[in-house]
Amino acid sequence: MLFQEAMILIALKRLRGERTDASAYHLLSGKRSSQTITDAKWFQSKDLFGALPKLDKLQFERITASLYHRGWIEPGGVPAESISASMRPWEKLVEEAGFDGWAYRDTGHQFWKRIALLIQTLSHLYQRKKQFVPIIQDHASQQWVKQKLSSWGEGKYTAMKKLYEEMADCLRDMTELQAFIFVYKLTGAEILGKTTEQISRLQHREQEEVDYLLQGSIHTLIKNAENQPETVLHECLDTGGTPELTVTAQKTLDFINKGFTLEAVARSRGLKVSTIEDHFVEIAGEIKEFSIDQLVPPKQQEAIRQAAASLDTFKLKTLKEQLDADTTYFAIRLALAKGGQKSGQKNRSIE
Amino acid sequence: MDKKTEALNKYFGFSSLRAYQEPIVDKLLEGTDTLAVLPTGSGKSICFQLPALMKNGLTLIVSPLLSLMDNQLQELRAKHIKAAAAYNSFMSPEEKSRVLRRLSSLKLLYISPEALSLPFIVERLKEVNVVMMVVDEAHCISQWGHEFRTDYLKIGPVREAVGNPCMAAFTATATPEVQLDIKKQLRMEEPAEYIHSVDRVNIALFVQRCTSEREKKKELVRIIQNAPGPGLVYVTSRKKCEELKKLLQEESAHQVEAYHGGLDNEARLMIQQQFLHGDLDVVVCTNSFGMGLNKADVEFVLHYHFPKDAESYIQEIGRAGRDGRQAWATVLYLEEDIIIPQMLMESELPPVDELDAAWETAASSRQEETTADLINKLGWTETAARFLAFYLEKHPRKRKSELLEDLEEKVQQRRFEKEKKLKVMVQWLENSNTCRRRLLLQVFGEALMKRPDPCCDICGSTIPVRKQPGNEKEKVTAPWEMRLQELFFGKEREHE
Ligand SMILES: [Zn+2]
Numbered sequence: 001m002l003f004q005e006a007m008i009l010i011a012l013k014r015l016r017g018e019r020t021d022a023s024a025y026h027l028l029s030g031k032r033s034s035q036t037i038t039d040a041k042w043f044q045s046k047d048l049f050g051a052l053p054k055l056d057k058l059q060f061e062r063i064t065a066s067l068y069h070r071g072w073i074e075p076g077g078v079p080a081e082s083i084s085a086s087m088r089p090w091e092k093l094v095e096e097a098g099f100d101g102w103a104y105r106d107t108g109h110q111f112w113k114r115i116a117l118l119i120q121t122l123s124h125l126y127q128r129k130k131q132f133v134p135i136i137q138d139h140a141s142q143q144w145v146k147q148k149l150s151s152w153g154e155g156k157y158t159a160m161k162k163l164y165e166e167m168a169d170c171l172r173d174m175t176e177l178q179a180f181i182f183v184y185k186l187t188g189a190e191i192l193g194k195t196t197e198q199i200s201r202l203q204h205r206e207q208e209e210v211d212y213l214l215q216g217s218i219h220t221l222i223k224n225a226e227n228q229p230e231t232v233l234h235e236c237l238d239t240g241g242t243p244e245l246t247v248t249a250q251k252t253l254d255f256i257n258k259g260f261t262l263e264a265v266a267r268s269r270g271l272k273v274s275t276i277e278d279h280f281v282e283i284a285g286e287i288k289e290f291s292i293d294q295l296v297p298p299k300q301q302e303a304i305r306q307a308a309a310s311l312d313t314f315k316l317k318t319l320k321e322q323l324d325a326d327t328t329y330f331a332i333r334l335a336l337a338k339g340g341q342k343s344g345q346k347n348r349s350i351e
Numbered sequence: 352m353d354k355k356t357e358a359l360n361k362y363f364g365f366s367s368l369r370a371y372q373e374p375i376v377d378k379l380l381e382g383t384d385t386l387a388v389l390p391t392g393s394g395k396s397i398c399f400q401l402p403a404l405m406k407n408g409l410t411l412i413v414s415p416l417l418s419l420m421d422n423q424l425q426e427l428r429a430k431h432i433k434a435a436a437a438y439n440s441f442m443s444p445e446e447k448s449r450v451l452r453r454l455s456s457l458k459l460l461y462i463s464p465e466a467l468s469l470p471f472i473v474e475r476l477k478e479v480n481v482v483m484m485v486v487d488e489a490h491c492i493s494q495w496g497h498e499f500r501t502d503y504l505k506i507g508p509v510r511e512a513v514g515n516p517c518m519a520a521f522t523a524t525a526t527p528e529v530q531l532d533i534k535k536q537l538r539m540e541e542p543a544e545y546i547h548s549v550d551r552v553n554i555a556l557f558v559q560r561c562t563s564e565r566e567k568k569k570e571l572v573r574i575i576q577n578a579p580g581p582g583l584v585y586v587t588s589r590k591k592c593e594e595l596k597k598l599l600q601e602e603s604a605h606q607v608e609a610y611h612g613g614l615d616n617e618a619r620l621m622i623q624q625q626f627l628h629g630d631l632d633v634v635v636c637t638n639s640f641g642m643g644l645n646k647a648d649v650e651f652v653l654h655y656h657f658p659k660d661a662e663s664y665i666q667e668i669g670r671a672g673r674d675g676r677q678a679w680a681t682v683l684y685l686e687e688d689i690i691i692p693q694m695l696m697e698s699e700l701p702p703v704d705e706l707d708a709a710w711e712t713a714a715s716s717r718q719e720e721t722t723a724d725l726i727n728k729l730g731w732t733e734t735a736a737r738f739l740a741f742y743l744e745k746h747p748r749k750r751k752s753e754l755l756e757d758l759e760e761k762v763q764q765r766r767f768e769k770e771k772k773l774k775v776m777v778q779w780l781e782n783s784n785t786c787r788r789r790l791l792l793q794v795f796g797e798a799l800m801k802r803p804d805p806c807c808d809i810c811g812s813t814i815p816v817r818k819q820p821g822n823e824k825e826k827v828t829a830p831w832e833m834r835l836q837e838l839f840f841g842k843e844r845e846h847e
Binding site for chain 2: 119122123126127130131132133134135137139160164167168171176179180182183184186187188189190191192193194195196197198202
């Protein structure tokens with residue numbers, strides 16, 4: 001089983017046949033849309049969000065078609081029982097990887113660039129080698145490293161040793177493979193980093209897998225750093241994380257904050273009501289302070305959550321059939337987005 | 352110490368210039384227009400960088416090659432020279448405006464010819480003190496040259512607009528005809544001229560005729576196996592690049608990687624650095640690799656596909672033997688391969704039967720978007736689109752029928768020139784009785800003064816065989832803990 005196949009199968013298993021195959025594609029490719037973001041949350045699949053960033057729609061369709069053809073996916077859109085044993089090692093890999101594209105995709109890229117350039121720069125200074133071509137060409141990261149170095153001043157080698165210890169500690173808790181990938185990607189004064197392809201050859205793994213594991217190790221480092229304010233790694237983070245909203249949902253939120261109703265937002269922005277509804281669902285899931293009580297009476301919210309829990313499904317159609325006739329799809333989505341955290345999550349178990 | 356030596360020491364850490372660099376630097380410091388035909392990799396950049404850093408004001412360096420700009424900037428940054436920047440269409444709007452804001456504090460601005468021809472850029476340049484203009488790859492200005500770029504024709508007018516600063520033109524390959532054209536188009540008056548021979552005496556030249564793709568692959572593997580490198584293998588497509596890389600990884604004992612436009616930036620930079628650093632023996636690449644790459648010890652250049660003309664050939668083999676040591680270049684010549692430069696040639700010219708449609712497209716788009724529209728709507732290559740956009744811009748009032756007729760003639764003329772050059776290349780490859788070096792020099796109007804040894808296959812030389820123990824590849828990969836320590840502290844700190 002190839003990495004991409006395994007990830008598609010795992011995504012379909014998590015979606016339990018309650019979403020279309022296209023939802024699995026959007027999830028894996030990490031499309032930042034309201035629907036995908038709520039899917040990632042409801043189906044506890046933040047660790048798959050953007051797991052295959054380079055996968056295009058055509059490739060996805062080709063792979064899925066072949067999976068159906070081989071009988072690995074059943075007509076209902078879920079993986080066949082016969083394949084579950086071969087999926088298990090991959091599920092374990094996902095579980096251990098620490099990947100969280102939903103929370104850390106963009107932070108991860110930035111964090112990596114800073115760390116990689118910082119290490120390259122420090123090691124050159126430490127080993128008294130002045131000239132080098134920065135392995136990270138991004139201007140913002142270069143500025144950041146420059147500022148960091150001048151703020152540390154004479155203490156830079158102390159910081160460097162601390163950074164080394166912190167990283168070694170954190171890498172020791174990862175799988176051997178992930179630590180290897182992370183370290184071999186880095187460049188120092190005497191050794192140059194390896195490309196993803198070179199690492200994949202050294203470790204006899206696929207490139208997509210190496211990429212996923214690298215991102216996973218970066219996300220793990222970030223998670224650790226977030227909880228340890230005293231560390232150098234913590235200094236490499238951007239402080240004050242704001243909730244991740246899509247740009248367009250953020251705009252809708254700006255309108256809501258100005259007192260616009262849903263319909264008024266749609267009119268002012270010249271967008272369809274259904275699009276604005278998507279934004280509402282996304283905002284409800286992301287912003288804790290955002291109340292949906294005006295839109296869905298609390299009693300109805302409770303009924304929806306209970307139905308979802310007792311039927312153990314997020315399939316909107318099934319829920320709608322079970323609920324009062326005046327419960328709209330929009331109400332169901334809002335309630336689940338809001339409540340997915342509390343009632344939903346506890347009743348579901350991750351396989 | 353005189354001022355020049357002082358500056359040389361301060362910025363570059365050298366105590367003296369090479370003999371042929373000295374007079375060029377002097378002329379430019381004096382403010383005399385200069386034309387220099389120097390072989391690639393001969394330390395041309397210092398010839399204008401040093402005077403630029405010493406002058407009070409801004410020097411514009413017009414360069415068509417993004418990678419070249421990047422490399423030179425990186426090198427300057429590595430030397431802590433901050434008063435240098437680049438401006439080109441691949442930069443973000445923020446980056447661009449940052450550069451324009453600090454224009455008056457810059458000494459060197461690398462700019463693409465397209466950007467230089469934008470009216471608002473010219474206006475901004477008029478506000479600062481431009482003291483010198485440098486045109487790199489100056490042969491692009493001539494339609495007799497092998498890489499004519501219409502944007503280059505706008506450099507002359509810009510020079511006048513910014514107050515006629517001193518002008519320096521550099522190229523590695525220019526026939527006498529092209530040299531004349533450069534001087535005329537750049538409006539150079541009685542320039543100082545430094546014309547060096549295109550002959551690279553320390554590069555032995557070989558051509559091996561093959562009768563099939565299979566044979567070519569076999570030859571490639573055989574040659575590479577006996578040549579530890581460092582070396583470059585030139586091919587024309589990404590696909591072939593990857594294919595040959597795999598073949599060589601499997602069949603030879605060397606560290607081989609591919610380099611082409613399909614790789615992401617990070618991988619490209621990494622492979623370039625690995626090659627520079629000596630981690631790689633052979634890079635299979637498209638001809639964008641090696642431009643501006645300062646690796647002195649490249650031992651060979653192998654053309655798996657032959658180039659479209661003698662100028663390109665000279666340029667590409669010029670990446671070998673820059674350290675002065677004996678190097679060699681070989682072409683694996685397969686007659687059918689001629690289709691590749693032919694197709695390339697066609698794609699770089701506006702298709703004659705689409706001129707009408709192109710005129711309509713251009714008529715409905717804004718002037719600055721014409722090129723982009725031709726690329727997107729008609730699927731033309733950038734070179735072809737620029738060609739057309741330039742002529743439309745130059746003759747805004749001409750009647751359609753007249754213009755199209757005119758254009759068609761221009762296109763045919765260009766094709767004729769290109770075909771002529773390709774023919775010369777093929778004749779050189781097929782030649783089996785005249786010294787290859789003599790014949791190559793003839794193309795550039797030069798005579799062979801002294802035959803080096805080794806010279807070429809016709810003169811009886813052969814590709815050197817250097818057997819290398821075949822287990823280079825079996826390097827053990829260190830455990831990550833050790834690698835991490837080495838990354839930070841280097842290899843000495845082993846038992847701390
Ligand atoms: Zn000869």
